[in-house]
Amino acid sequence: MKTLENCYELNFSKINFIERKIRITHPKTILTGASKTGKSYLIYDFLSNFKSKDYIYIDLKDSRNNLEEITDNLDKYLRQNQITVLVLENFSFEFELPYCDNIIISTNTPKSIRGFKNITVSALDFEEYLLHDNRHQNITQSFNNFFKYGNLPEIINNEEHKKVQRLQEIIKLQAQNDTQFEILKLLFENIDEKKSLYQLFTNLKNKIKISKDKFYETCKTLEINKTIYFVEKYNQEKANKKIYSYNHSFLNSISHHKKFKNEFTNMIFLELIDKYKNIYYLDNIDFYIKSKKLAIVGIPFFNSFLVKSTLRKIYKIMDEYEIKELNIITVSNDEKISHDTFKINVIPFYEWALS
Template sequence: MKSLETCYEINFSKINFIERKVKITNPKTIISGASKTGKTYLIYDFLSNFKSNEYLYIDFSDLRNDLIEIAKNLEEFIKKNEIIVLILENFEFQFSIPSCENIIISTSSNEIIEGFEHINLNALDFEEYLLHDNKHQNITQSFNSFLKFGNLPEIINLEEHKKIQRLQEIIRLICKDETQYEILKIMIENIDEKKSLFQLFNSLKTKIKLSKDKFYEVCKILENSRIIYFLPKYNQEKSTKKIFCYNYSFLNAITYTKKFKNEFSNMVFLELINKYEDIYYYEQIDFYIKSKNIAVVSIPFFNTFLNNNLIKKIIKNALELNIKEINIITISNNEKIQDPKIKINVLPFYEWALS
């Protein structure tokens, strides 16, 4: 029982935890989410309510842990040591879950089990980012860093010259092999683009040996793991979907090609998915939130005069959907556009995200 005995000696009492908007409140909880979004730290926070001899923490990504030994002896070990909290980190349901008063599971699978609450953990939104950021002196500096290096908790306080390298390492960690890496890479390169999977497959198969089945299988894995999102067009399910990634700064980490508008739109999208489920895109409208009758459009560098024709098209399409309000999200502009039929706000991202 060497693995279990060693895991039982782990003590997390000295780890500092910064609050997230999501918290483990149910004694039986499954946490899923993309890599490095903070699942482990939610568990540390939960364990702070218990003494170290009351919990058993097993990380299945730790190569020292013997899966066969753990599966065989776990139930007996829990009873013998009167453990009341069992943590199964990076668990892929390789064996039946034993009986225990509290069971917290982190996984990349989208597993639903009766009696367990399911938490989908996204990376930091901007408000959470500000709580984690103890390096920058004001909101402008924090926003610039958030925009450039993304939303993953561990990146915030890294030295700047190490951030891109770490983002590249995380992309590699996500992928099980070179094929998966190439598929994820082409997805990241096409964030905020309307591209069909068939288009992307045809493009990628000219560079690597790849079957259609394998490509679609990996895309489904990336979607189920909430690494990649496919945003549908409103009322047109067969239309090409827009592609987004759980961390927009990955684009900057894999290419020198600048696609600032795409990254910015992806950043806006991630703020929205923390609040709404019914998000779509439409002609000239980046994001349509049906339940709120709101349109959100990302125009980083907004100018009323230069964008006048675009605004007219956005208003026309918004009225087709009976939208009552348009929010135009920018880097720093803040104004109101007068229109007799619809409310139009022009807001800087940081003000919009914190409102």
């Protein structure tokens, strides 16, 4: 039982955990979410409530761990050592779960099991990022780094010259092979674009050998584990969907071709996903929250004089869909716009994200 003995020796009492907006509060919990969003640290925080003799932590991706030994002996080992907390990291449900008072699972394959609570772990929102960022003393510096290097907890305090390299490594770690890596790159390169899967497939097919079924299947998997999001146009299911990544800075890490507006809009989207169940887009409107009669538009460098014609188009759509409020999110502009019918807010991202 060498694998189980070594796993039982692991002690997480000295892990430095920084607060998140979500925690593990249920004794039977399944964590899902994209790579490096902080699932493991939520588990370490949960384990800090117990003595090390009470839990066993098994990472199924650790090549030192013998799956056959775990499968054959886990139930007996838990009983022999009176273990009350079982953690299975990177678990793909290869074997039947034994009995244990507390079972915490992290997995790339979302699964519903009776008696278990499911939690999807997103990367840091801007408010959480500020709690983690101990290098910068003002919000402008923090915003600049958040925009440039993204929302993954481990990137924040990396050395500046290593951040892009680490982001590239994280993309490669997610890909099971070269084909999947090319699919991820293609999707990240098209954030905030309206593209059909067929268009994307056609572009990729000209570059590598891949079947349509394999491409569609991979995109579906990436959508299920929240690596990629596809946003529908409201009331038009057949219209091309807009593509977003769980980390807006991946685009900057794989391409020298700058798409500032696309990254900025993706960053706005990520502040919305845990707040609203249904998010759509409309013509000239980045995000439409029907339940709140709210429209959100990203205009990084807003100038009311220069965007008059754009605003007229937005107002027309708002009138058509009975939208009452418009939030224009900028990099740093803060402006008052009065309108007879609509409430218009022009707000810097960091102010909006923290409000």
